Amino acid sequence: MKKSSMFDLLVLVVRRDLILAMRRRADVLTTLIFFVMVVSLFPLGVGPEMDMLRKMAPGVLWVAALLSSMLSLVRLFSADYIDGTLEQMMLSPQSLSMLVLGKMVAHWMVSGLPLVLVAPVLGLQFDMAVEALGVLIIGLLLGTPILSMVGAIGAALTLGLRGGGVLLSLLVLPLCIPVLIFGSGAVDAVTTGLAVSPHLSLLGALLVLALAFTPWVTAQALRISME
């Protein structure tokens, strides 16, 4: 037996959550299928005019990504809360923020990253140009971690509450609006020939801010919810 460092703990939590996700593949797949379905429903709802679809594509993809990440956030802490693992995590001699960061990273890899990978294929359905697709992917890569991190605060606050899922969306969606604006704005910018970098750098700035503050805030929220 040897003592482990803070970084070991982070790796441990990420690995554990990934293993668990691999053994419960259905959960991961449902989120992904939901994303694909929501995006595919839009053309059916608004009609197949390619011009309009091309214009709508970034917004539709981003909103769908937002909704499907809400869907998976409900489970972020609840399974650990129910079986008592969360109690043990809070008693960990390392900082709880680090553990929370680990869970955020794992959540993103399980529910955010697949969306990023599927998004270009869905973008083709909307006849998006190649450079627009590129910007969309970069935007999603920068933005979906923010959704996981901000969402984690909501997941921690609504831990164990009745109607937790709907409540979670109600709390978190307004907070995610800037991500949506900059993310889809970047794609709009590239299609209209404007500079993309301001949007993306703002998204990056939000990501840094979220990285700096959300783990700590989520840890506090967990402490409040465990009382």
Place this chain on the structure above:
Amino acid sequence: MLEVSNLACSRGDHRLFSGLSFTLSPGQIMQVQGANGSGKTSLLRTLCGFLMPDEGDIAWRGENIRSLDEDYCAEMMYLGHLNAIKDELSAVENLRISAGLSGLDLSDREAIAALRRMGLKGKERLPTKVLSQGQRRRVALSRMLVNDAKLWILDEPLAALDVVAVALIQELIAEHLAQQGLVMFTTHQPLEVAGMDICNLTLS
């Protein structure tokens, strides 16, 4: 070592207990007694730092546990009602992860040795969802073998265990006390530790 003074706790509007004071020194064991709903679990959870007491102070080595925070967590092990094990993971994985969460890097071999001692030989690699209730509890309790915590806080450690396992747990507690450890526990089954007086704390 663990000093509790004038502690008061409530759940919602209901005052569970107040003015509770006691001291636990190395090598001592204390049983918390009381009827259902008298606040046994709340007291243990307060000692873990999950619940904030309404009044009073909990000190470890003379310092408040809130200010010690992570240093206190490093010296304390809590086993609650909930097993904190994942159905999808095997017994070894569960044990290694829970040891990892408490800051210990456990090798496969050490984990298997601990599980064997808990009487889970041959079941180390099975996913815990195929194990019985008592066997899962054993997986959870095998953490008692692989930690270096000074203070053990055990909430109903004997629930769902058979006679053999109860004897083993008593043996482990005796070993821990012999190494100048501290134990606080609740139980509804009789628990005897050879050659030790158990202090009683009764909540009404």
Place this chain on the structure above:
Amino acid sequence: MNALDIWMREYPITYVVLGSYAFAFIIFAIEIAMVRHKRKITLAQISMMREAEEVE
């Protein structure tokens, strides 16, 4: 231009007063009623609790 637009331009003051100020004051009235109702309920609850204690 539909009927509402024409009416609105003919009677702008009525539009402003009925549309905004009447609405705002109705909201205020509802809020005041809510606050009073809450106070009534709370007092009723407390007196119920007191009675229950006295019975004991």
Place this chain on the structure above:
Amino acid sequence: MAINWFKYSAPTTFYGLAGKLIPYFAVSAVVLFVIGLYIGFFVAPTDYKQGEFYRIIFIHVAASILSMFLYLVMAGYAALGLIFNTRLSSMMATAIAPTGALFAVISLWTGALWGKPMWGAWWVWDARLTSELILLFLYLGFIALHASIDDPRRADRASALLAIVGSVNVPIIYFSVKWWNTLHQGSTIKLSGTSMHVAMQQAMFITLLACWLYAIAVVLARVRSIILERERHTTWINELPEVKQ
């Protein structure tokens, strides 16, 4: 019981004080509303560009300002309650939320009514209107979170954290919405010219003041009920005349 008395003293004294203050705030709110609206409707001249429609701004601007300030005040109280564990501040935060949300509703409604004659559409995705809508969502989130937690302590602390996160987010949201708005060349509500007539300014200022006083009166009345509800087990509640009768 010395400690207990000290602990409960803040809500105790506040309960009586609030009860005494409410009538003053309420009466002065009514008086100021009357004065403000009189100036607004009878003294202030018709705007040369917007005609009579601009008279909506007296209530619209006041409601918008209040909804934003009340959010900050609420977050401030919530933070105090969270950090120093003072119960009265948490109760104040809870009491402010519905009033703030209703002001946001008024602001949105009057904004829409103003928009119709100005742009010919009830709703324009103007930066300020959109931010106001998001602010309403934040209020609703706070109220919903507080309402769905049974344990009052956890409810206070959890919603306090949400309010703080929200207030940190408000500037980011406002900035991003503004950015989005200019990108899409939307229209922005502007008063005609920078030189507002003195009477207009007076009317606006007085209605704003009236709204503030109204908000304070309602919040105090609500917090009194919350104090009663939360402290119903204490002895001082049982000695109140309205409880004794």
